[in-house]
Amino acid sequence: MGDDPASRVYVNNKKKACEEIGIYSEEYALPETTSEEELLNLIDKLNNKPEISGILVQLPLPAGLDEEKVINRINPKKDVDAFHPVNVGKIMVGNYDFVPCTPAGIMELIKESGIDICGRECVVVGRSNIVGKPMAMMLLHANGTVTVCHSRTKNLAEKTRQADILVAAVGIPNFITGDMVKEGAVVIDVGINRTENGKLTGDVEFETAEPKAAAITPVPGGVGPMTIAMLMKNTLKAAVINREEK
Numbered sequence: 001m002g003d004d005p006a007s008r009v010y011v012n013n014k015k016k017a018c019e020e021i022g023i024y025s026e027e028y029a030l031p032e033t034t035s036e037e038e039l040l041n042l043i044d045k046l047n048n049k050p051e052i053s054g055i056l057v058q059l060p061l062p063a064g065l066d067e068e069k070v071i072n073r074i075n076p077k078k079d080v081d082a083f084h085p086v087n088v089g090k091i092m093v094g095n096y097d098f099v100p101c102t103p104a105g106i107m108e109l110i111k112e113s114g115i116d117i118c119g120r121e122c123v124v125v126g127r128s129n130i131v132g133k134p135m136a137m138m139l140l141h142a143n144g145t146v147t148v149c150h151s152r153t154k155n156l157a158e159k160t161r162q163a164d165i166l167v168a169a170v171g172i173p174n175f176i177t178g179d180m181v182k183e184g185a186v187v188i189d190v191g192i193n194r195t196e197n198g199k200l201t202g203d204v205e206f207e208t209a210e211p212k213a214a215a216i217t218p219v220p221g222g223v224g225p226m227t228i229a230m231l232m233k234n235t236l237k238a239a240v241i242n243r244e245e246k
């Protein structure tokens with residue numbers, strides 16, 4: 001909804017990924033003036049449309065619209081972003097169908113790189129519902145010892161220097177510098193920040209962190225593409241779940 005330029009890029013990338021792998025998709029680009037009721041009616045329509053397996057509402061919504069109410073309206077079985085409280089609760093108890101795409105992508109990166117999480121010190125910087133909190137839960141499910149840091153955390157560098165696996169999801173360019181990284185750590189940079197000259201940059205200062213890290217994700221090209229891949233995976237899963245229910 002509206003004309004957020006970053007949202008436009010994300011939606012286009014998601015549509016492109018669908019086309020590439022043969023997932024049918026519909027886009028509803030609604031003007032900023034759309035009422036909450038109209039948006040909720042559209043979600044109801046898609047909830048009831050059998051050929052639609054997954055629904056996502058690209059956030060943020062324009063001011064004045066209640067994001068929570070909108071997300072709560074999506075059928076949890078079609079909630080491929082895994083933001084609905086039913087899916088959030090399922091993640092909490094460890095019996096889930098969908099994981100939010102960014103943490104899911106990070107778990108996949110860690111697994112595919114042969115990195116063991118069990119018993120390792122994991123530090124997540126950021127506690128958003130979209131990234132930080134579900135990330136912490138997934139690391140916990142994988143038997144990591146998890147610390148969640150946020151804007152009120154004291155002595156942050158002391159905490160990040162403990163991390164065997166460090167996830168930065170803050171939204172501040174170059175926030176994590178090399179001196180905050182332990183020698184041999186795995187560094188995952190979730191941040192997508194646009195600098196004044198239009199360049200994309202992460203939350204980690206790559207030049208100073210990379211020499212210390214055993215493994216590090218770049219921005220762009222690291223977590224971002226994985227997020228989209230996991231959206232595709234969740235959609236396929238939703239298709240199977242919804243078909244089995246018919």
Ligand code: NAD
Binds near residue numbers: 127128150193
């Ligand atoms: P958010 O703004 O909702 O949350 C930011 C978090 O950072 C908050 O929990 C806050 O407590 C913490 N924080 C802020 N200042 C801090 C400080 N000084 N010290 C410690 N913690 C601090 O953001 P979000 O939605 O979690 O996104 C974070 C970043 O990740 C953004 O750059 C966003 O664009 C990016 N992002 C990337 C992807 C991807 O696919 N790669 C997906 C989602 C978000």
